[in-house]
Amino acid sequence: MPLEASADTPLWMLGAGGAVLVAVVAVAWNLTLRRKVRTRTQELARSESQFRALTVNSPDTILRLSQDGRILFANAAVSDLLGLDSGQVEGKKLYELGLGQEWAESWQRNIEMVIRTSEALDSEMTSAQDRTFSGRWFPEPDETGRALHALVVWRDVTERKGVEDERRRIETQLYEAQRWESLGVLAGSVAHDFNNHLAAILGQAEVGLMDDEGGSGPRTSLQNIRETARQAADLCRQLSAFSRRGGEGPVVLDVSGLVAEMTGLLAATLPRGVDLQIACDAGLPPVEGDAGQIRQLLLNMMLNAGSMLQGRAGVVLLRANDVELQAQMLALREDSRGLEPGTYIQIEVTDNGPGLDEAGLSQLFQPFFAPDATGRGLGLAVARAIAVAHRGFLHASSSPGEGTTVQVFLPATSRPAAAPEAAPSPLGTGGKVLLVDDDAMVLNATSRLLEKIGMTPITASDGVQGMEKFLIHRDEVVCVILDLNMPYMNGAETLKNLRASGCNCPVIVASGFSQLLITQEMRALGIAAFLEKPYTFEMLARTLERVMATAEA
Template sequence: MDPNTAEQLSALQPMPEVREVRDPDKVAEELVERSPVIDLLVLGARDGDPVSVAEHARGVDQDLSIVILAEPSRLQQIKRRVRYAPFLSGDVVCQSLAESDSVGRVLGEALVRTRQRRKHHDDVAATLAKLEAPKVWQPNPKQYLDRLLDHAPIGVAAVDYTGEIRTWNRLAASVFGLQEEDVIGAQLTEFFHPSDRRRLEDFISESTANGDKPSPGVFRAQGAHDDNIRQLEVTAAAVSSRSGVPGALVLFKDVTQQMAQEVERQRIEAQMRRAQKLESLGVLAGGIAHDFNNLLVSIVGNADLGLLLASPGSPVQNALIKIKVAGGRASELTQQLLAYSGKKEVRIEAIDVNPLVSELKNLLEVSISNYVLLDMVLSVDLPLVRGDLSQISQVVMNLITNASEAIGEHPGSITIATGTAMLTADECAERKTNWDVSEGVYVFIDVSDTGSGMPASVREQIFEPFFTTKFTGRGLGLAAVAGIVRSHHGAIEVQSELGVGTTFRVLFPAAPGAHLDAPKHETLEPAMERSGKGTVLVVDDEREVREVLSEMLEIFGFEVTAANDGIEALDIFRASPDAYSAVILDLAMPRMGGAETLQAIRAIRPDIPVILCSGYDEDHALKGDSRSAFLQKPFKLSTLINKLEEVLG
């Protein structure tokens, strides 16, 4: 840059920063690095090609003013080139160095033009930015709040520091059935259940006392025009009036349906758990009954063997008879266990309830409290009922046992009464919710006690599984009773008064056309001739059972071969199938069960007589097999011999 030009630039006001670039090729690079800080480009024409440099500069910055200072001899040539340069347009001035007095003015004017252009472009960009920016919409505050409250999906009430309602939205009106004008000035707690009002006051006070957000509380509310109780989930927050008076904003949501659904879900889950427990208890009860029946085979069988050897009228004979009686009662208990477990086949027969009740009275008198007097009032000429004898016995025993426990260790009485009742169609309809009954005559069994009685809340639950009010109870007695009565198409009625006592009435449909089966009498006496012939294969996995069966058979003249399971029995039988007159086979054995063993034996010798024994009830797989018979454990000696003679023909 010549000294004169430098002097002219330094004289400009305000004085610009001047940067000199000696290499023309570096001009565009300098512009890029400093754009848009550079406002004026001054090019000298003494050396190089100023027009080409100007073209590159214009490509970098369209707003930049360019001044080319040239010798007079080259000035016209440079102007022509600038005019026809294809990439050079805009503010480009060619100035003669000979006119030194005007150089400063030209430079100053060019600098001003650049700054004006830049400012104009900045203003346009700012204006466009404002035009393109989204307009910020501001709602009317009061209208906004009113609409928000009216369309909120929860009830909203604003209360002052005294608890009086000052605002009440549309959903609140829907929940309580009261419009805003009906509640302004009333206490909010008035619309909630009386027993929840104090708790609601404390909840709102606690919620507004500090800045914490407490967990929602659930409170009961009642509508103005109905008696339906609603469950409301309530939250509260502190607010103040314009003058700074404190108050509260109370929000509530109706969760009645959700809570009912949750209760129903929990009820179903509890019902499933109870069903699983009942199933497990049923399996346990069946297993106990089976194993106990195996023990009773040995007890009752040895007692029978002892009676064959005992002298008539001797103390030994009397003791053995008592053992047999006790074994019989124990067998009845196992039948009840099997019935409870579902592994006892229901045997429907005609039943006279009066002898049944009398028998049970004698049985239970020794087991109930000594303070309790057990009495009977039996109607004569009762019609028969059809049902399972052991199950109906279980019903009566459970009711008498419960009555005794209700009286406890205090003087009292239990009365068992029988009679008939006529259920009309209307009476049946009243009972349809819980019992499957039809219009007609019913035989009833009443069990009344003078115990402590039951409140209504207990009466509503007594037939639910696992519900009990007894410390040692398991809650299965009355649930099992209800199940038996339902299966017999009967019903149960309960009357109870605290401090007076309780009466259970069990109704069974009468069967006027039914006839009692002829009583069965044992045909075998101990003194009968012992004339058994042939060899019997005895198969049982219990050693005590094998031994007592072998002794029973041998004492009556049979020869016996014993096997401890189905696999051993098949090995023995295959060796000499014609050597055996009959097979006595246990059903429940390890390795190979009785039913599978029976099929294998039949495959070897189809005509072999077989007696199957089990602590459970008769297996359905055995039905239809004319060459097989069934004995349920425990059984008496006479029953065994009679059954064996029956299959031998």
């Protein structure tokens, strides 16, 4: 019942019944609280059990570390990371685990970093078993949110990293292949245009020399022009080899004889004060390949050896011998995988220069590389392209203070080396040759060479005009010399139309590109020979002599 304490504040007095009610409520509240505590305790126990099951059985290594680097908890997977079980690491500090000072200091820095910043960080390490682990470090806060400990989860990413490394390697190879392809296209295009100009220069010089036989004209100047044009043609072959478009066609070559023939030229490529020593085994089996490209390969190897000396006096040794390469040996190196096992001719060029470190050696086959940073030219990049084109490979080894050795391996052939061809004799048939080329200077020079051979040229500046000239002189044309790259109607289209119009005479394709660009369709239409620009009088005469003899047989 209410009692008056004052006018504004009433007081209540409980009787016996009210006291009982309060007691009942208190008991009920206590029971409810106990139930909640028990339920919450069970939930916490269940959560802890789940957490422990997850951590203990996780394939990832989970560690809890104090600020001073003591391991407070470690799950079973720690043995994969550290080679120790959890009982051996819990309670110990990092430096007590025998991880090494560098590891211990790195881990301690990570612990301090995550506790100080309360931010996660990532790291990576390699175990004693050579496994790669990726770590995620993060802070463990207390009830106030302040970080007191650090947690780290280590995951074995060896396989994943291997896949990623392989993907990056393939991407790098693809990039390199695309880069080389672009350089090759550029080099091939430059070589083609340059070869057209050289064809005109070389042709005019040879005509001038023939016109001046026995006379008092400027023979020396013409001879110099011819020799310079031939050297420039060798440069074009180098560019073509780089683009994998070049070549005069394979012949059987005696390597020992080729080296002996080139001894003077090889020595001349070396700086003054450098002694060239040559040691070729006798009776080496021949190789099959493009003589001009093999010469270029040897020159480039020699030029590289000279540059490796870096201006010092020294010795360069060229050796040639035959070796047997088994499939297992070829599979060891990436550049020789897939090649046929058997006998190879090994040509080795060694210098006694200062040598290269690993970084320098990795760049040795790059265009314009030189150890003194004054690189110029395509160097061993071309040499490697030539070796690959001949089903061989190039290998280099070097170390600081030990000099550099470059080896080329070319497959030997059982075919005998060809005997020298006799000089061509003038045909003197008076037959007419249809000459189709879009370069006016080439038309002029080749026409004059044909006249010296004894043929009558009929010239056309493109395929359309060539067809018109053929239809007019179809019964008189005994041979066609056809350029590949022309406006309006290219060489392939012209050849197709010539055959469709009843042209049965031999067709010679002449181009600044190589015969590798001749399509299967063109071969099916019948090509008697391929003549790579720039060609000499002798090359033109010999080719005509051969195709005409075949046509008459």
